[in-house]
Amino acid sequence: xxxxxxxxxxxxxxxxxxxxxxxxxxxxxxxxxxxxxxxxxxxxxxxxxxxxxxxxxxxxxxxxxxxxxxxxxxxxxxxxxxxxxxxxxxxxxxxxxxxxxxxxxxxxxxxxxxxxxxxxxxxxxxxxxxxxxxxxxxxxxxxxxxxxxxxxxxxxxxxxxxxxxxxxxxxxxxxxxxxxxxxxxxxxxxxxxxxxxxxxxxxxxxxxxxxxxxxxxxx
Numbered sequence: 001x002x003x004x005x006x007x008x009x010x011x012x013x014x015x016x017x018x019x020x021x022x023x024x025x026x027x028x029x030x031x032x033x034x035x036x037x038x039x040x041x042x043x044x045x046x047x048x049x050x051x052x053x054x055x056x057x058x059x060x061x062x063x064x065x066x067x068x069x070x071x072x073x074x075x076x077x078x079x080x081x082x083x084x085x086x087x088x089x090x091x092x093x094x095x096x097x098x099x100x101x102x103x104x105x106x107x108x109x110x111x112x113x114x115x116x117x118x119x120x121x122x123x124x125x126x127x128x129x130x131x132x133x134x135x136x137x138x139x140x141x142x143x144x145x146x147x148x149x150x151x152x153x154x155x156x157x158x159x160x161x162x163x164x165x166x167x168x169x170x171x172x173x174x175x176x177x178x179x180x181x182x183x184x185x186x187x188x189x190x191x192x193x194x195x196x197x198x199x200x201x202x203x204x205x206x207x208x209x210x211x212x213x214x215x216x217x218x219x
Contacts, residue, residue, distance in 0.1 A: 023102065024097070024100040025040065026102050026104045027040040027097055028040050029093060029095065031087055031107075032087065033086055035081065035087065036049075036081045036082075036083075036087055037081075038070075038079050038080075038104070039077065039078040040077060040078070042077070043072060043075045043077045045072055045098060045099045046069050046071050046098040046099070047071075047072070047095050047097060047098065048067075048068075048069045048095070048096045048146050048152040048184065049067065049069075049070065049081060049093065049095040049096070050065070050066070050201065050203065051065070051083070051088075051092070051093050052064070052091065052208055053066075053088035054088065054090040054091070063206075064088070065156055065205070067144060068184050069098065069152060069183055069184025069185055069186070070184075087108060088108075089110050089111055091208075092106075092107045092113050092203060092208045093105065093106055094203075094210060096148075096201075098146065099148065099149060100148060101146065101148035101199055101214065103199060103201075105210045114207070114210065115210045115212070116211055117212065119213075120213065122135055122136055122213070123135075123200075123213075123215075130192065131177060131178050131192030132177050132192065132193050133175055133176045133177060134175055135174040136174075136202065137172045138173060138205075138206075139159045139171065139173070140173065140205040141156075141175075141202050141205060142154070142155075142157075143156075143175060143180065143202050144199075144201040145177060145180055145190065145200055145201070146199040147195065147197070147198050151182065151183070151187075151190075153181060153182055153183055153186065154181055155179065155180045157173045158173065159172065159173050163179055177190050177192065177193070178192040194215055197214065197215065198215045199212065199213070200214075200215070
C-alpha cells in the first residue's frame, strides 16, 4: 500500500520539479504616445529598463539613451514609464524584472525592431586586469548588465572613447564590465567578472538593433 502511494505521488513530484526549472514568462510592453507600461513583473518588485531613441531637434538628428529602475509601488505587477518628452516613435526599449531576470524588448508599432541573441563570442576574457569584457564590431553601443536580485549597471561606449578598453579608433568597442555605472538604486560597483544568470543587453546606438544574452542559459 505504501509503495503504491509513493508511485502515485512520483509523477506529481516530477511534474513539480520540471515546472520549477522552467524560466519565468517574459513581461510584456505596451506603448502609447506618452507612456510605456511593463506588465507581468513581480508584484512590488523592481524593473530595470533602457530606452535608446532617435529624435530630431531643430533639424538635427539626436541619439538619446535613458535608463533607470522603476518600482511597482502599487503591487499590481506592472510599472509605467512616462518620459518627459513622450515616447519617441523611433525608439527601442528593454525591461527586466530584477527579481527573476525575465526580460522583454520592443518598440512602438510604427518602428521595426531587430532583436537577436548576443553571440557568446562577444564576451572577451580575460582582460589585462583579469576581468570580463563585452566586445563588438560596432562604432558605439549602449550596454546594460543586470544581475537578478543584486543590481544593474549601464554605460554608453564609443569606439576610441574613454570606456573603450583599447581606446583606438578601429571600428570596434570593448568595454570592461567593471567600469559600468550603477543604475537606479544599485549602490555596489559592477563586478569584474560576469556570472551565470547575468543578463547582458547591447543596443547599437546607430541602428537601434538590440542584442541580449543570459549567461549559462541555452537560447
